[in-house]
Amino acid sequence: MKMKKIGLFTTLALLFTFHSTLAQESKYKVVFDLTSKDSVNQQALIRQLGFIRKSNPASKLEVVIYGQGLDLAIQGKSPQEEAVKHLIADEGVAFKVCNVTMKRYNYDKSQLLPGVEIVDDGIFEIISKEQEGWGYIKVAH
Numbered sequence: 001m002k003m004k005k006i007g008l009f010t011t012l013a014l015l016f017t018f019h020s021t022l023a024q025e026s027k028y029k030v031v032f033d034l035t036s037k038d039s040v041n042q043q044a045l046i047r048q049l050g051f052i053r054k055s056n057p058a059s060k061l062e063v064v065i066y067g068q069g070l071d072l073a074i075q076g077k078s079p080q081e082e083a084v085k086h087l088i089a090d091e092g093v094a095f096k097v098c099n100v101t102m103k104r105y106n107y108d109k110s111q112l113l114p115g116v117e118i119v120d121d122g123i124f125e126i127i128s129k130e131q132e133g134w135g136y137i138k139v140a141h
Contacts, residue, residue, distance in 0.1 A: 028052075028059040031129040033122075034139045035067035039079060042072050045139045046083045049093060059092055062129060066098035066122030069139075070105055073097050073116045081113060088115035098122030 030052070034045060045063065052059050071077040073095055078084060087093045095116045102108070102118065109118060119125040130136055 027133070028056050029129075029133065030059070030061055030135040030137055031126055032061070032063045032137050032139055033126055034063055034065045034069040034072065036139060037068040037071055038141070040141055041139050042069075042078070042080050044141060045072075046080050046087070049087055050083075053087075053090060053092060057092070060134075061092060062094045062096060062125075062134070064096050064098070064119070064122045064125050064129075066101040070097060070101050070107065073113055074107060074111050075113055078113070084113055085115070088113065096122070096125060098125075 032045060032049075034041070036042070049061055049063070052061060065073050072080060072084065075081070084095060088095055095113070096119045097112065097116055099118050099120050101122065112118070126136065
């Protein structure tokens with residue numbers, strides 16, 4: 001009987017360890033806060049998103065763009081346009097723009113890069129993600 005208890009305990013411990021390892025990989029969720037029109041910041045963001053996805057394909061990444069960062073998501077305005085399109089095609093990466101900012105700069109949905117989503121308020125989106133346990137990174141240098 002004692003051997004069965006040890007075997008069951010060992011099996012449960014191994015299953016818990018395996019489950020915890022999988023859970024850690026899938027819990028890699030980060031929201032990036034982009035308000036800068038600075039090309040160095042935008043290039044760094046694109047580079048980091050690519051590095052993260054390559055090293056952790058299960059990661060979930062979201063870029064929330066508002067303020068002066070909006071051009072990154074506008075067709076014909078972003079030097080990073082092709083890289084953004086490539087990242088958007090990856091289901092683990094989302095780009096979202098603030099509707100308040102869109103209105104302030106007189107842009108509409110048709111001017112966004114395909115796949116970019118609109119949220120009512122960029123700051124509210126970021127806070128919501130943080131409340132859901134997402135990590136937070138302000139894009140700046």
